[in-house]
Amino acid sequence: MLPATPPSPAVPPKPPASGSAGGADPLRPMRVEAYRYALGLIPGLEFFENALLVYFAVYVSGGVDASPKEFVWMTTAYGIASVLAILKQQWFVERIGYRRYLTASLLLYACGAILAGTSESVTQLVLARAFQGFCAGSWMSSCRILAQVSVPAERRGKTVQTFALLLFTGSAAAPLIGGLLVSEYTWRTLFLCTAAPAVLLAALAWFAVPDVGRLRERASGGSYPFAPFMAFALAMGAFQVVLQEMRYTLWLQTPLLPLLTVVGVGALVWFGYHQWQHPAPFIRLQSLRRREFQVGLLLYAAYYYLANTQSYLMPRLLEQGLGFTVERTGRLLGYSALLTVILLLVYFRVAKFITRKKLLIVSGFLMTIATSLWLGAMPPDAGQSQLYGVLALKAVFGIFTVLPVANLTFRTFDHESFVHGYRLKNILRQLSGSFAVSTIVAFEQHREALHRTRLTEVANPYNPIFTQTLDALANALTHAGIAASQAHGAALAQIAQMIQRQASFLSFIDGFHFIAIVALCGAIFAAIQKQLN
Numbered sequence: 001m002l003p004a005t006p007p008s009p010a011v012p013p014k015p016p017a018s019g020s021a022g023g024a025d026p027l028r029p030m031r032v033e034a035y036r037y038a039l040g041l042i043p044g045l046e047f048f049e050n051a052l053l054v055y056f057a058v059y060v061s062g063g064v065d066a067s068p069k070e071f072v073w074m075t076t077a078y079g080i081a082s083v084l085a086i087l088k089q090q091w092f093v094e095r096i097g098y099r100r101y102l103t104a105s106l107l108l109y110a111c112g113a114i115l116a117g118t119s120e121s122v123t124q125l126v127l128a129r130a131f132q133g134f135c136a137g138s139w140m141s142s143c144r145i146l147a148q149v150s151v152p153a154e155r156r157g158k159t160v161q162t163f164a165l166l167l168f169t170g171s172a173a174a175p176l177i178g179g180l181l182v183s184e185y186t187w188r189t190l191f192l193c194t195a196a197p198a199v200l201l202a203a204l205a206w207f208a209v210p211d212v213g214r215l216r217e218r219a220s221g222g223s224y225p226f227a228p229f230m231a232f233a234l235a236m237g238a239f240q241v242v243l244q245e246m247r248y249t250l251w252l253q254t255p256l257l258p259l260l261t262v263v264g265v266g267a268l269v270w271f272g273y274h275q276w277q278h279p280a281p282f283i284r285l286q287s288l289r290r291r292e293f294q295v296g297l298l299l300y301a302a303y304y305y306l307a308n309t310q311s312y313l314m315p316r317l318l319e320q321g322l323g324f325t326v327e328r329t330g331r332l333l334g335y336s337a338l339l340t341v342i343l344l345l346v347y348f349r350v351a352k353f354i355t356r357k358k359l360l361i362v363s364g365f366l367m368t369i370a371t372s373l374w375l376g377a378m379p380p381d382a383g384q385s386q387l388y389g390v391l392a393l394k395a396v397f398g399i400f401t402v403l404p405v406a407n408l409t410f411r412t413f414d415h416e417s418f419v420h421g422y423r424l425k426n427i428l429r430q431l432s433g434s435f436a437v438s439t440i441v442a443f444e445q446h447r448e449a450l451h452r453t454r455l456t457e458v459a460n461p462y463n464p465i466f467t468q469t470l471d472a473l474a475n476a477l478t479h480a481g482i483a484a485s486q487a488h489g490a491a492l493a494q495i496a497q498m499i500q501r502q503a504s505f506l507s508f509i510d511g512f513h514f515i516a517i518v519a520l521c522g523a524i525f526a527a528i529q530k531q532l533n
Contacts, residue, residue: 040166079434082137179330296409
């Protein structure tokens with residue numbers, strides 16, 4: 001990360017006087033403002049694209065005929081590649097600098113978006129997502145670190161606020177734009193629509209981001225070894241395979257899963273030992289000694305897990321459970337997310353007057369419990385007006401939880417500790433998001449199969465209610481003009497559709513109850529932490 005002198009690779013760059021190299025640059029004020037917005041827009045694009053994939057997962061998986069298991073591999077490939085990108089970020093920055101690194105990664109990401117949008121199979125889409133993850137996974141770390149170490153203190157607060165605002169705005173725009181794209185075009189546009197903004201942001205990065213971070217004279221001992229990088233990749237891949245297969249196979253049923261578990265644990269332990277001992281590690285793990293940082297990481301993990309599971313379940317409940325169109329669903333979820341952006345602006349004004357942020361964090365988890373229980377009690381014929389209250393309550397969760405946690409987690413860090421700590425936090429963000437989608441998909445599959453089995457048990461000729469319903473449907477179809485020989489089969493098909501819809505609806509309800517339990521654990525954990533005071 002550093003200018004011309006070659007100190008330790010962990011030392012942050014010296015803050016430039018403005019966003020430009022020369023003091024007499026006539027574009028200096030413009031570059032200062034452009035730099036501030038670039039630091040928020042670049043990771044905002046990643047948040048936008050990730051939200052698109054979570055909100056409209058069913059259309060993406062249907063577009064390439066992917067099973068739920070295969071869809072999880074798409075999110076997993078992105079998550080693992082993102083983590084590896086964060087680990088390798090410092091290596092790239094020391095060689096080409098932040099300006100070239102961000103510009104090149106944005107252009108390559110645009111290529112990945114085109115590859116993903118033109119994929120014809122699950123394998124192609126998984127590979128394209130992994131490529132996108134390696135390009136975009138470190139954007140949030142890079143931009144937030146730059147805001148901390150390259151912006152003068154008098155402008156840093158405004159820059160960080162813009163950074164947070166554009167992240168939430170990117171997430172808010174996803175359901176609104178995605179609903180229009182899916183209803184008017186195809187699932188491919190969910191990926192293709194990000195290519196042009198990525199190219200424009202590459203131009204903005206080249207214009208606005210200062211040329212900092214590059215070491216022009218690297219010491220021979222400052223290189224990063226390749227072995228720990230691959231050990232971490234091996235550990236993540238092994239754990240993901242185990243988590244994937246445990247839904248279908250008992251852990252001890254085959255020697256493969258215990259073997260992969262041992263390999264993953266061993267690789268992760270060796271990676272941690274190496275990073276602890278190495279003078280210039282990928283991630284300086286000594287930050288984990290700080291109790292407030294440990295608590296902050298756990299609360300971050302809980303927030304990202306709850307946010308991703310809610311984002312996955314909400315559109316499925318509205319579309320498959322309540323029968324809303326995709327465009328209508330996108331509008332409702334988008335308006336709820338835009339309310340979050342408005343509340344964020346209010347929070348920036350009043351945050352300095354709130355001294356007990358622990359109450360905000362606990363309240364955020366309690367609001368998630370209330371939201372989940374409210375949705376769990378939603379009738380299958382609920383209309384749009386019945387959702388306004390619960391969507392407004394959902395909008396408050398992020399403001400009350402992640403922002404106070406962010407303020408408290410890094411408050412005692414100097415520049416160097418912040419760089420490594422924030423990278424570690426973003427590794428956790430990527431893994432939490434991937435794990436959230438994996439577990440909620442598995443949970444939904446299990447509960448849907450259970451409810452379908454129970455509902456199907458009563459659909460037999462020995463149940464008088466079933467036979468009466470079947471005869472009534474057959475008679476109604478006959479009167480509607482369907483031949484009597486075909487009416488019975490058509491009636492059975494309608495009942496099968498009803499059973500499937502009811503099973504899906506009940507699985508969504510169970511999913512929100514599960515989210516409420518996780519949020520309750522988060523609320524209890526936050527309530528007992530003295531560090532949050």
